[in-house]
Structure formats: C-alpha cells, structure tokens
Amino acid sequence: MSEELLRVEGLQVRFPVRNANASVRDLIQRKGPALTQWVHAVEDVTFTVGRGETLGLVGESGSGKSTVGNAIMRLVPASAGSVILDGENLLDAKGEQLRKLRRRVAMVFQDPLASLDPRRPIDESIADPLQIHGLHKGRRSQRVAELLTMVGLPKRFMGRYPHELSGGQRQRVCIARALACEPDLIILDEATASLDVSVQAQVMNLLKRLQRELGLSFIFIAHDLAVVEYMSDRVMVLYLGRAMEVAGRSELYAHPAHPYTRALMSAIPAEDPIAERTRRRIVLTGDVPSPLNPPSGCVFRTRCPDAIDACAEAIPPMEVLGEDHTAACIRVHDLAATPPR
Amino acid sequence: MTTTNVSTTAAFGVDDLSVRIGSAQILNGVTWSVERGETLGIVGESGSGKSMTVLSATGLVPRPPAVVTGRALLGQPDGSQSDLLTMTAAQLRAVRGRRLGYVFQDPSTSLNPLLTVERQLTEGLEYHLKMRPAEASKRAVELLEMVGIPDPARRVKNYPHELSGGMRQRVMIAIALSCDPEVLIADEPTTALDVTIQAQIVDIVRSLQQRLGTAVIWISHDLGVVGGLADRIVVLYGGQVVEQADVETLFEQRSHPYTQGLFAARPTLGRTGNELVTISGSPPDPRELPPGCVFYDRCELRLDDRCRTERPPLVELGPEHWVRSFCATPERQEATA
Numbered sequence: 115m116s117e118e119l120l121r122v123e124g125l126q127v128r129f130p131v132r133n134a135n136a137s138v139r140d141l142i143q144r145k146g147p148a149l150t151q152w153v154h155a156v157e158d159v160t161f162t163v164g165r166g167e168t169l170g171l172v173g174e175s176g177s178g179k180s181t182v183g184n185a186i187m188r189l190v191p192a193s194a195g196s197v198i199l200d201g202e203n204l205l206d207a208k209g210e211q212l213r214k215l216r217r218r219v220a221m222v223f224q225d226p227l228a229s230l231d232p233r234r235p236i237d238e239s240i241a242d243p244l245q246i247h248g249l250h251k252g253r254r255s256q257r258v259a260e261l262l263t264m265v266g267l268p269k270r271f272m273g274r275y276p277h278e279l280s281g282g283q284r285q286r287v288c289i290a291r292a293l294a295c296e297p298d299l300i301i302l303d304e305a306t307a308s309l310d311v312s313v314q315a316q317v318m319n320l321l322k323r324l325q326r327e328l329g330l331s332f333i334f335i336a337h338d339l340a341v342v343e344y345m346s347d348r349v350m351v352l353y354l355g356r357a358m359e360v361a362g363r364s365e366l367y368a369h370p371a372h373p374y375t376r377a378l379m380s381a382i383p384a385e386d387p388i389a390e391r392t393r394r395r396i397v398l399t400g401d402v403p404s405p406l407n408p409p410s411g412c413v414f415r416t417r418c419p420d421a422i423d424a425c426a427e428a429i430p431p432m433e434v435l436g437e438d439h440t441a442a443c444i445r446v447h448d449l450a451a452t453p454p455r
Numbered sequence: 456m457t458t459t460n461v462s463t464t465a466a467f468g469v470d471d472l473s474v475r476i477g478s479a480q481i482l483n484g485v486t487w488s489v490e491r492g493e494t495l496g497i498v499g500e501s502g503s504g505k506s507m508t509v510l511s512a513t514g515l516v517p518r519p520p521a522v523v524t525g526r527a528l529l530g531q532p533d534g535s536q537s538d539l540l541t542m543t544a545a546q547l548r549a550v551r552g553r554r555l556g557y558v559f560q561d562p563s564t565s566l567n568p569l570l571t572v573e574r575q576l577t578e579g580l581e582y583h584l585k586m587r588p589a590e591a592s593k594r595a596v597e598l599l600e601m602v603g604i605p606d607p608a609r610r611v612k613n614y615p616h617e618l619s620g621g622m623r624q625r626v627m628i629a630i631a632l633s634c635d636p637e638v639l640i641a642d643e644p645t646t647a648l649d650v651t652i653q654a655q656i657v658d659i660v661r662s663l664q665q666r667l668g669t670a671v672i673w674i675s676h677d678l679g680v681v682g683g684l685a686d687r688i689v690v691l692y693g694g695q696v697v698e699q700a701d702v703e704t705l706f707e708q709r710s711h712p713y714t715q716g717l718f719a720a721r722p723t724l725g726r727t728g729n730e731l732v733t734i735s736g737s738p739p740d741p742r743e744l745p746p747g748c749v750f751y752d753r754c755e756l757r758l759d760d761r762c763r764t765e766r767p768p769l770v771e772l773g774p775e776h777w778v779r780s781f782c783a784t785p786e787r788q789e790a791t792a
Contacts, residue, residue: 174649175620280737281501310500310676312734312753315720319730337649344722344731367724381654382724383679397658398651400605401619 116164119298119331120186125195127156127178127185127355131406154405155181157355159195163299166325168332170346170363172339172378176402178355179335183301186333187221188212199299217247220292224304226284230276236287237262237272243294261290266320282313286320293324299331306341318345339382343367348438351375354405354413357432361439371450372441373420412443420445461488461528463536466670467555467638472525474504474511474694479741481507482694484525489687491530491637494664494671496685496702498678498717502738504694505674509640513539513555514547529554530637553583556631556669560643562623566615572599572626573611576633583634598629602659621652628659635667642674657684678717682706687775690714693739693749696769700776710772710783712757713750748780756782 133151156178163169171179184190186197188204197204199215207215220243223229230239237258244250250257259269265286276284285305292300302321306314318341325332334345342349343363350360351374359372370376380396398417403409409416415425424444432440433447443449461468468488474481482504489495499505510516512527528536529550539547551557559565567575576598577591586594592611599607602625615623624644631639641660645653661684664671675681681688688705690698690713698711709715719732736753745751747763754762762781769779 174651282737310738311678311717312500312720313737315722315731315733316735318722319733322730338722339650340722340724343724377651379724381650383657383677383683395654397654399655401621401652402649 116166118162119165119167119200120163120333121196121198122162122182122186123160123196123198125156125159125182125185125197126193127181127190128193129153129155129190151406154355154408156185156192157408159350159352159355159357161350161357161360163331163333164347165298165331166329167348168325168334168346170342170349171333171335171352172337172342172349173352174337174378174402176354176405177352178405179337179352180303181355182352183221183303183333183335186301187216187219213247217243217295218297219299219301220295220297221301221303222285222288222292222305224307226281226288226308227276229288230284232276235273235275236279239276240287240291240294243291247295249295257294258290261293264293264324265290280313281309282316285309285317289317289320289324293328296328297330299333301333301335303335304337305334307336307338314341321345339378351378354402354408356413356429357442358414359439359441360432361435361441365436365439369439371435371439371446372414372443373418373445373449374414375441377417377419420449461486461526461536462490463534464490464530465528465536466491466493466530467672468528469508469512470526470528472508472512472523472527474507474516474524475522476520477742480694480744481521481741482511483744485691485694485696487689487696487699488528489638489670489672491670492664492668493687494673494685496681496688497672497674497691498676498681498688499691500676500738502741503691505676505691506642507694508691509642509672509674513551513640514542514544515551549583552579552636553634554637556634556636556639558624558627558631558639558641558644560646562620562627562647563615565627566623568615570614571611572613572615572618575626576611576630579630579633594633595629598633599626601632601663602626602629603655604629620648621655624648624652624656625659628656628663632663632667632669636669638670638672639664640672640674643676644673645680646675646677653680660684678721679723690717693744694741695749695779696777697750697779698777699769700773704773704776708773708776710776710778711750711780712754712782716753750780754782758782 130150131153133149159182173179185192192205202215204215240258240261241254244254262269262271267286306317309317336342346363348362349366351358353374358374370379377396377398396419400417403416411426411428412430415421430442430444432442434440461470465488470486472485473483485508497505511523527539529539530536573592573595576595580586580591580594596607596611599611604610604622604625645656673681673684682702685702687701689696692713698714709718716734720734734753739749747765748767751757751762758781767779767781769777772778
C-alpha cells in the first residue's frame with residue numbers, strides 16, 4: 115500500500131434518542147425502561163487510507179457508511195476512537211488546528227441541488243471555501259475559473275445559478291468546490307447515486323482523472339457494488355455499523371468470504387438475462403435489525419444463511435484471510451471451503 | 456407506415472401515444488403492448504418519458520394542461536379492446552385498482568400515513584369487489600401473507616411508519632394485486648430499496664406472476680434489473696421508442712447507438728480498469744427537441760445532414776426487433792467502429 119494518509123481506529127458513533135416506550139411515570143419514578151436509548155450507528159470501525167488511494171465503503175441503508183464519513187469531518191460527534199490525518203487526531207483538534215485540518219479534507223454529497231445555495235450563483239459557492247480559509251486573495255475569480263476548467267465546465271458558467279444547470283453539471287460544481295482548497299482527501303458520499311447512468315459514467319471518469327492528476331485520496335461511499343468496484347482500490351463492507359469484510363478490490367470481488375458480502379454480491383442482477391434467470395442466488399430473508407437494539411454477537415447472524423449458535427455469543431473478531439483481506443466471521447475458514455455461489 | 460402495432464390479444468397497450476404539456480413534447484408516438492403473463496420492461500433515463508407513458512395512458516395526468524392523443528387499449532374479457540383515453544372519470548375509476556394495479560417508486564409517499572395497512576388494503580376490496588368489511592379484513596391478512604410479510608395478522612394493524620421500506624413496498628404490491636388485476640404496473644418499484652430487499656421484491660413479483668398470470672409492466676432506469684425480469688424491452692429516449700426487442704435480442708444485438716451507450720456506461724461487476732464509455736452531454740430538453748433524430752446531439756455514429764434534419768422511422772431490423780435510427784444498419788456500424 116502507498117504511504118498512509120488517514121488512519122481511523124475504533125471509531126464509534128452513537129446517537130441518543132428518546133425511548134418511545136418510556137412513560138411520564140417512569141420519568142418521575144426513575145424506574146422502568148431507560149429514558150434514553152442509543153442508536154448504534156457505527157461500532158468499532160478501523161481502516162486506513164493511503165495517499166492517492168480510493169477506499170470504497172459499501173453497505174445498505176443503515177449500515178453506517180455515511181456516518182463514518184460525517185464523523186471523520188466532525189459533522190457528527192464520534193463517541194470513541196480516533197481519526198488520524200498525517201499524525202494529527204482530527205477528533206481532538208480545536209479552533210485553528212481543526213480549521214487547518216479540515217481544509218485538507220473535503221466532501222461531496224449525493225444530491226447536488228441540496229448542496230448548493232439556490233439563491234447564489236455557482237461561482238460564489240465555489241469561492242466560499244477560499245474565503246473561509248483566506249486563500250487566493252485578490253485572484254479568487256481566476257481560481258474559480260481554473261476549478262471550473264478542471265471539472266470540465268466552461269468558464270462562461272460563472273454567474274449561473276444551480277437551477278440553470280443539469281444534474282451532472284451541478285455535481286461537477288460540487289466537485290469543483292471540494293477541490294478549491296487543494297485537499298488531500300475527498301469523501302464522496304453517494305456522489306454519483308442520483309445521476310443517470312450515462313452522466314454517472316462521465317462523473318466517475320472525471321473523479322478518476324482528477325485523482326490521477328492531483329494525487330488525491332478518496333473515501334468513496336456507495337450502496338452500488340459495481341460502482342464501488344469500478345472506483346476503489348480497497349473496499350470495506352459495512353453492515354449495521356460494523357465492518358464485515360475489508361480487502362483489496364480484486365481480492366474482495368473474486369473471493370468474497372463473509373456470508374454478507376456473498377449475499378450482497380449475489381443480489382446484484384447479472385448483466386446477461388439468460389444467466390440471470392438460471393443462476394442460483396442467495397436471497398436474504400427479513401430486514402436489517404434495528405440499530406437501537408442490535409443482535410448479540412455477530413450483528414448479521416439474524417439474516418445469515420450460515421449462522422450457527424456460537425454466532426450469538428461473542429462479537430466475531432476480524433479473521434485474517436490473506437494479505438490485506440480480513441473478515442469478521444467465526445465460520446469464515448470453514449465457509450472458504452465452499453465456493454461462493 | 457412501418458410501425459409496431461398493439462396486438463389484438465394484448466392485455467394492455469398504447470398505440471401512437473403522444474403527450475404534450477405546454478411547449479414540451481413529453482411523448483411522441485409511443486407504441487407498445489404487453490400480453491397476459493408477459494413482462495414488458497420499459498427502460499430510459501430521467502426525462503425519457505417512461506413514467507409518463509403509463510400515467511398518461513391510465514388517465515393519471517390531468518388534461519388539461521396535458522394534451523394526450525393516441526389510444527390506450529385494455530383487453531376485455533370478451534376479446535375486444537377498449538380505449539382508456541375515451542373513458543369517463545367514473546369508468547376509469549372502475550378500471551384503476553381493479554384491472555390495473557400500480558406500484559410506484561416510493562412506498563412511503565404512496566401509502567396514506569394516517570390509515571392502517573388493513574384499511575388501505577380493504578378499501579379496494581370493498582369498493583371494487585363489494586366485499587363485506589369482515590371478509591375484506593380476512594382477505595387483507597391473506598394478501599400480506601402472499602407477499603411474504605411475517606406475522607401478517609399483527610402487521611395488518613400497523614401504520615406505514617411502523618414498517619421498513621421493504622415491507623412498505625410489499626404492502627404496495629399486496630394492494631396492487633388485491634383485486635386480481637390483469638395488468639400490474641410497476642414504476643421503479645425497487646429503486647428506493649437496498650439490493651438485498653430488491654432481490655426479495657423481484658422474486659415475489661416473479662412468482663406471483665407465474666401463479667396468477669398477470670401481465671407486468673416494469674419501468675426502470677436499470678437495465679440489469681429489467682434484463683432478468685422482462686420478456687421484452689422497450690427503450691425510451693426523448694419521448695420516443697428508440698429500440699424494442701425481446702430481451703435476448705436486445706442484449707445480444709443492441710442496435711441503437713443510445714442502447715449501446717447505456718450498456719457501455721453502466722458499471723458492472725468484474726469490469727474494471729478501463730474508462731467507462733460515456734455518452735457525452737445530457738438528454739434533450741422536451742421543449743426544444745431536435746428536428747431530426749432525438750439522439751443526434753450525443754450520438755457518435757451520426758451522419759451529419761440526414762440525422763440532423765430527418766426524423767428516423769421505427770424500422771424492423773429483425774423479427775420483432777424495432778430500431779429508430781439511421782445508424783443501426785450493420786454497414787453503418789462497421790464503418791464507424
């Protein structure tokens with residue numbers, strides 16, 4: 115792996131919510147069910163991102179993949195763990211130090227229309243981070259023009275409003291804004307999910323080109339496994355706030371080891387309709403359990419086709435399966451004997 | 456004129472359907488049909504008109520402002536076909552929900568948040584099938600069981616917010632199928648759902664169709680989902696049918712440059728490294744459609760004069776394989792390859 119840029123260790127994010135089952139009497143008498151319950155959004159997530167590398171975070175809704183991104187940026191408070199960017203812990207940083215660190219990490223979100231101020235022309239939105247960080251004083255409009263060119267938009271777009279652009283163009287504006295302060299890392303949270311297939315491909319190619327040219331690192335968050343495969347060097351699969359499997363891209367897709375990863379891959383429709391009709395699929399039953407009360411032991415065991423009694427007993431440790439390939443499953447070595455279906 | 460027609464045995468079909476709203480030409484001469492027990496996939500990007508084709512055909516687009524022309528034919532038990540576009544509001548109400556079932560993309564906005572699942576299921580049963588309340592309630596539980604909801608007797612008393620997204624969509628399917636419709640219209644029914652839940656929903660619809668013989672119209676932007684489900688596929692672009700074929704033919708001999716681009720632009724498992732082939736630009740504005748081929752601005756195979764000024768007709772390239780392009784001939788594709 116390339117030189118390490120970001121190290122996230124033991125990240126935990128829990129949100130308090132009011133217990134809907136607790137009554138006023140419970141409040142007064144201070145007994146009965148606890149008044150506050152905790153949403154276990156992210157539990158003990160550890161990973162690293164190298165310079166110029168893309169780490170894909172993949173999972174279904176409620177898996178905690180967006181919360182991981184938000185916690186790195188301190189958009190939500192982490193309950194425990196550390197986020198080390200080039201030796202400095204982002205989670206402890208305050209004031210000026212935090213501002214300096216944040217300059218080095220940028221974010222792009224799913225819905226570009228919601229991420230841009232509808233009442234301001236796009237060049238003002240792109241210049242915002244420059245102003246906040248006091249960069250390029252006196253030549254900001256030149257810098258904005260440069261950024262527009264970098265993301266493949268004509269300079270004449272300066273002065274236009276978000277509603278005058280198409281979805282793909284708006285997402286390019288958001289990417290330009292993320293690039294404004296020359297970050298080391300960009301967190302892309304479902305950045306291509308709202309775009310049509312043909313436009314999505316344009317934006318993915320743009321991101322790859324920018325990464326090559328500028329040596330950027332990406333955390334690419336998405337629910338679409340094929341998109342993640344295309345974009346990532348390494349991939350982490352999340353389920354109910356916990357890492358299920360982490361591996362290099364080609365290793366993960368060629369030899370998925372965790373039962374959840376296997377089910378997720380098998381749920382994707384095959385390209386070829388004839389193969390699709392005849393192939394065997396693992397269709398998971400049921401829904402993702404509530405993060406308020408995650409299952410004991412392995413959080414996936416309630417839907418796992420390979421679960422055994424021991425799965426309920428302890429949280430499975432990350433089993434090492436090879437160089438840069440780990441999976442949190444106690445049966446992963448016996449299951450490895452059966453080929454992925 | 457060379458064009459496809461609605462077959463006389465079709466359960467449902469639209470014939471030369473056009474929709475205009477103000478200066479926007481949303482649909483332009485769209486024709487397709489679906490037989491009993493068959494699944495028709497309608498594929499296109501946002502703005503291609505894929506949802507409008509079923510909404511306008513079943514009277515769910517207010518007229519005015521929309522101007523709808525053409526025919527929307529629903530097969531009758533006696534073998535004749537009646538045109539929904541000439542029906543009165545009362546006649547349409549007797550058809551929608553009874554003979555046509557709908558499942559839309561977002562189950563949380565399609566269900567009424569103030570009513571229990573039971574009430575929403577029994578409403579159609581009482582209105583259309585004239586069931587008594589007790590009988591309808593019993594049937595509601597059976598319907599929930601049919602779509603694979605565990606503990607249906609308890610779930611039927613729930614409100615939509617008490618259900619997960621996947622369960623809500625299963626409730627929608629149960630409502631859509633409650634009156635044994637001949638046609639199920641599924642408009643992006645799995646787009647808002649996770650892949651593992653999507654796989655469950657696809658399985659449910661497939662097995663119910665086999666059992667009940669329903670004709671299914673499955674609208675999606677995702678060729679992958681439609682490919683595994685549909686018998687035939689219609690590709691829409693700029694409000695027109697640009698290609699139509701049975702699913703094997705479409706996947707093997709995709710002929711319209713737009714269909715080819717859609718396949719190439721879609722990241723699929725195992726295809727990495729190379730840049731994705733993109734379709735440059737974005738779909739046309741329905742208020743300013745080009746006079747010639749609707750795909751002209753984005754097409755890499757275009758012939759300058761003819762494609763710009765002349766609108767290509769829908770031509771039968773092979774048996775039941777229709778393409779609207781001057782560039783779909785083998786000679787043309789080889790010349791530019």
